[in-house]
Amino acid sequence: MITVETSCYHCGETCENTLILLGDKPFCCEGCKLVFELLNGNGLCTYYHLNGQPGAPQRSQARPDKFAFLEDEKIRQQLVQFRNDTHTHVTFYIPQIHCSSCLWLLEHLHKLDDGVQRVTVNFARKEAQVIFQQSQTSLRKVAELLTSIGYEPYISLQDLQHKKPAMNRQLIYQLGVAGFCFGNIMLLSFPEYFSGNGGIDTHLFRYLNLLLSLPVFLYSAQAFYRSAWGGLKHGFMNIDVPIVLAIIVTFTRSLIDIGTNSGAGYFDAMTGIVFFMLAGRVLQDKTYQGLSFDRDYTSYFPIAVTAVRGKKNVPIALPDIKEGETLLIHNNELVPADGILVKGSALIDYSFVTGEADPVPCLTGDLIYAGGRQLEGNIQLHTIKAVAQSYLTSLWNRQELQQDTHKQPSFIHLLGRHFTWVVLGITVLTAAWWGFRDPAKIWPSVTAILIIACPCALLLAASFTNGHILSILSRHKLYLRNAGAIERLAATDHIVFDKTGTLTDKQKAITVFNGRPLTRHERLQAAALAAQSTHPLSRMVCDFCGSNHTPVKDFEQVTGMGISGTVMKDTIRLGNAAFTDAAGIAATNGSVVYLSINGEVRGYFSIRNGYRSGIQSLILQLRKKYKLTVLSGDHARDESTLRKLMGIKATLRFLQQPQDKLDHILALQEQGQRVLMVGDGLNDAGALKQSDTGISLTEDSNNFTPASDGILAATNLPLLPHYIQLCKTSKRIILTSFIFSLVYNFTGLFFAVQGKLSPLTAAILMPASSISIILLTWSLSAVAGKKLHRKALQLTADEDQSFACARS
Amino acid sequence: MSVIILLLGASLTIGIIFLAAFCWAVKSGQFEDDYSPAHRILFDEQANDQQP
Numbered sequence: 001m002i003t004v005e006t007s008c009y010h011c012g013e014t015c016e017n018t019l020i021l022l023g024d025k026p027f028c029c030e031g032c033k034l035v036f037e038l039l040n041g042n043g044l045c046t047y048y049h050l051n052g053q054p055g056a057p058q059r060s061q062a063r064p065d066k067f068a069f070l071e072d073e074k075i076r077q078q079l080v081q082f083r084n085d086t087h088t089h090v091t092f093y094i095p096q097i098h099c100s101s102c103l104w105l106l107e108h109l110h111k112l113d114d115g116v117q118r119v120t121v122n123f124a125r126k127e128a129q130v131i132f133q134q135s136q137t138s139l140r141k142v143a144e145l146l147t148s149i150g151y152e153p154y155i156s157l158q159d160l161q162h163k164k165p166a167m168n169r170q171l172i173y174q175l176g177v178a179g180f181c182f183g184n185i186m187l188l189s190f191p192e193y194f195s196g197n198g199g200i201d202t203h204l205f206r207y208l209n210l211l212l213s214l215p216v217f218l219y220s221a222q223a224f225y226r227s228a229w230g231g232l233k234h235g236f237m238n239i240d241v242p243i244v245l246a247i248i249v250t251f252t253r254s255l256i257d258i259g260t261n262s263g264a265g266y267f268d269a270m271t272g273i274v275f276f277m278l279a280g281r282v283l284q285d286k287t288y289q290g291l292s293f294d295r296d297y298t299s300y301f302p303i304a305v306t307a308v309r310g311k312k313n314v315p316i317a318l319p320d321i322k323e324g325e326t327l328l329i330h331n332n333e334l335v336p337a338d339g340i341l342v343k344g345s346a347l348i349d350y351s352f353v354t355g356e357a358d359p360v361p362c363l364t365g366d367l368i369y370a371g372g373r374q375l376e377g378n379i380q381l382h383t384i385k386a387v388a389q390s391y392l393t394s395l396w397n398r399q400e401l402q403q404d405t406h407k408q409p410s411f412i413h414l415l416g417r418h419f420t421w422v423v424l425g426i427t428v429l430t431a432a433w434w435g436f437r438d439p440a441k442i443w444p445s446v447t448a449i450l451i452i453a454c455p456c457a458l459l460l461a462a463s464f465t466n467g468h469i470l471s472i473l474s475r476h477k478l479y480l481r482n483a484g485a486i487e488r489l490a491a492t493d494h495i496v497f498d499k500t501g502t503l504t505d506k507q508k509a510i511t512v513f514n515g516r517p518l519t520r521h522e523r524l525q526a527a528a529l530a531a532q533s534t535h536p537l538s539r540m541v542c543d544f545c546g547s548n549h550t551p552v553k554d555f556e557q558v559t560g561m562g563i564s565g566t567v568m569k570d571t572i573r574l575g576n577a578a579f580t581d582a583a584g585i586a587a588t589n590g591s592v593v594y595l596s597i598n599g600e601v602r603g604y605f606s607i608r609n610g611y612r613s614g615i616q617s618l619i620l621q622l623r624k625k626y627k628l629t630v631l632s633g634d635h636a637r638d639e640s641t642l643r644k645l646m647g648i649k650a651t652l653r654f655l656q657q658p659q660d661k662l663d664h665i666l667a668l669q670e671q672g673q674r675v676l677m678v679g680d681g682l683n684d685a686g687a688l689k690q691s692d693t694g695i696s697l698t699e700d701s702n703n704f705t706p707a708s709d710g711i712l713a714a715t716n717l718p719l720l721p722h723y724i725q726l727c728k729t730s731k732r733i734i735l736t737s738f739i740f741s742l743v744y745n746f747t748g749l750f751f752a753v754q755g756k757l758s759p760l761t762a763a764i765l766m767p768a769s770s771i772s773i774i775l776l777t778w779s780l781s782a783v784a785g786k787k788l789h790r791k792a793l794q795l796t797a798d799e800d801q802s803f804a805c806a807r808s
Numbered sequence: 809m810s811v812i813i814l815l816l817g818a819s820l821t822i823g824i825i826f827l828a829a830f831c832w833a834v835k836s837g838q839f840e841d842d843y844s845p846a847h848r849i850l851f852d853e854q855a856n857d858q859q860p
Contacts, residue, residue: 100847123843172834180827
């Protein structure tokens with residue numbers, strides 16, 4: 001039998017259980033259908049014509065007064081960029097922007113609201129700048145409009161507290177100037193090289209060259225001066241020191257040569273190397289605009305929360321929450337401050353904060369910590385601490401106090417130093433030699449050596465390789481913070497994993513029913529009852545049994561115990577052992593939900609978090625080369641499965657607090673191990689920062705990720721060993737290119753020690769070596785990148801296959 | 809041969825103008841978003857679009 005899967009016209013998800021038809025178009029949920037109707041009614045269907053199924057799933061709707069806080073004048077002032085009598089400018093961060101349809105729709109927002117004058121989208125940053133007339137619409141209405149079309153803006157506490165840093169474009173200007181001067185100097189040097197004895201008088205050209213080299217010497221090379229000076233101040237000779245030396249010597253020698261009319265100067269060689277090295281720098285310093293590697297808790301928390309003052313519900317900004325406030329926390333909302341539960345029944349999901357997989361039920365009088373998410377219904381909380389003093393933020397701040405751990409400097413600095421000593425040695429020998437033979441030749445030969453034998457080839461190779469590797473990795477969804485992370489990742493010998501959310505997939509669950517198999521009728525009944533509750537376990541039962549909408553009478557929900565109701569004349573109960581009067585049948589791995597029908601216990605569903613697909617083969621591959629550790633904030637309930645997965649030699653630790661994770665990493669580092677930590681939640685933040693390389697996992701890039709050295713899309717976690725391999729290869733590529741460049745260095749030295757280095761020779765050697773090295777590193781890294789790409793394709797092929805098998 | 813001086817002056821001036829244009833373009837943030845402008849120009853003007 002051929003099963004045809006209908007996918008939603010709006011978002012593309014499969015409409016398995018719920019199919020809603022409008023005309024001939026299928027939708028997976030009411031939300032998607034509503035968006036379609038809204039767009040259709042306003043003549044905006046081009047949205048669907050530009051890209052198929054461009055929307056995001058609209059299953060979970062934001063509650064109607066979510067943006068009520070935008071009416072508060074103080075908050076508005078801090079968010080808005082500009083405001084005059086008629087217009088207001090505001091920039092929203094909208095993480096759902098991902099295609100040209102999004103771009104089109106957002107820039108046509110004025111069709112949905114007359115008050116909106118213009119919207120400009122910055123695709124790279126996923127931002128939309130909205131200009132609207134405050135007389136006709138308001139900030140809150142704009143935010144709600146965006147939400148209604150599926151583009152909910154993400155407004156977090158960070159937006160209130162600091163503005164984004166301006167882009168640093170200095171390097172680009174320096175590159176532009178260097179390029180201009182280099183090109184013109186090369187051109188203006190032609191008469192010098194090709195005019196011969198009776199030719200044109202080249203003095204004018206020489207002075208022009210001198211003039212053109214000044215901007216490069218004084219402005220463009222500043223990047224190197226600063227770095228060299230910074231290194232020297234700390235007593236560390238990094239690779240920029242010999243380069244600065246070469247630049248200064250070249251300029252001085254050329255100046256003197258032109259002044260005394262004894263030569264043409266080496267300005268083209270000098271500006272050439274500055275230009276190429278700056279180009280490498282620009283490529284290496286690439287920043288990813290849509291991501292941030294420095295997120296702290298402020299970008300996790302929302303901007304405002306509802307406070308109950310007297311009889312009214314008032315939105316207040318998070319920094320204004322004091323002790324003793326009563327807060328109203330809605331369904332699915334974050335708890336912003338530590339507090340005592342005073343009203344309602346709480347079910348808090350702490351998985352992001354502590355790593356506990358199961359939500360914690362709380363009763364009146366219990367303490368609830370900031371950072372947890374309320375899952376079922378509304379509750380009221382009496383705060384005992386302000387937001388910045390909560391347990392969570394105090395943890396965070398304490399860890400940030402661990403001073404900026406000095407990460408290992410790159411190997412090129414070491415190599416550069418050896419190179420410099422060798423060159424200096426050659427210089428001294430040459431000077432001594434000529435000192436005896438012909439002292440007049442000391443100056444030209446010594447300066448020529450310093451000009452030609454600079455380790456710029458090494459720097460060039462390193463920066464171009466790093467830049468290319470960073471871009472290859474980002475194509476495969478691993479975004480590294482900077483080039484230094486490549487080397488540290490390559491040096492890893494111990495890998496530490498977090499469990500909840502990293503190894504396990506929070507969306508995936510493995511449900512098994514233990515007991516006499518259920519009849520179809522019974523399954524429908526269980527699913528109908530489970531559909532009434534928003535508890536994650538109910539959702540799993542629902543998915544397992546096949547959800548349906550059979551009406552349930554007398555539905556009752558007891559927090560922390562279970563749910564009961566009457567479905568088709570049978571009393572169904574789903575819950576823990578006490579609720580369903582079941583004798584505690586061996587509760588092993590995962591959570592257990594007992595099912596009783598008409599008082600008779602039929603069996604139990606054992607539900608545990610599924611591990612991500614591909615983890616099995618990933619661990620098998622990693623086991624061979626690296627030591628592995630799992631640090632989990634969860635209970636040891638799942639230990640046997642985890643042990644089977646990780647092998648005998650791996651270390652498994654459970655119930656780890658954030659501080660425990662950090663301490664474990666420190667202990668490993670004291671043993672001399674280089675640690676790579678992979679985590680996803682706030683409870684991993686300290687450990688991520690302390691490890692030599694910290695990678696945070698993300699399900700989709702609009703989720704908050706703690707500060708780290710790299711951000712990896714969760715689907716690509718199985719590619720980890722290949723990423724590390726690529727980073728190891730990059731070091732080899734740099735070395736190969738450097739050795740290749742030695743050929744040029746020797747050729748140049750041959751002329752230099754004789755004091756016979758002519759400007760023409762230098763002008764040919766320098767650019768030739770630079771360009772050939774760039775080409776070499778580029779092609780070698782492209783080959784390495786192809787290998788990674790093949791492995792990635794293999795991964796998706798395997799996944800598709802297993803998915804197809806599971807479905808058939 | 810003195811025309812060379814004139815030519816040099818002219819070519820350098822034009823070069824500087826291009827350099828200035830480059831700096832201005834970078835400063836105005838043109839190169840930050842390379843996706844949107846490419847797609848924006850391909851959108852069709854709808855028949856009933858009034859002045860934005």
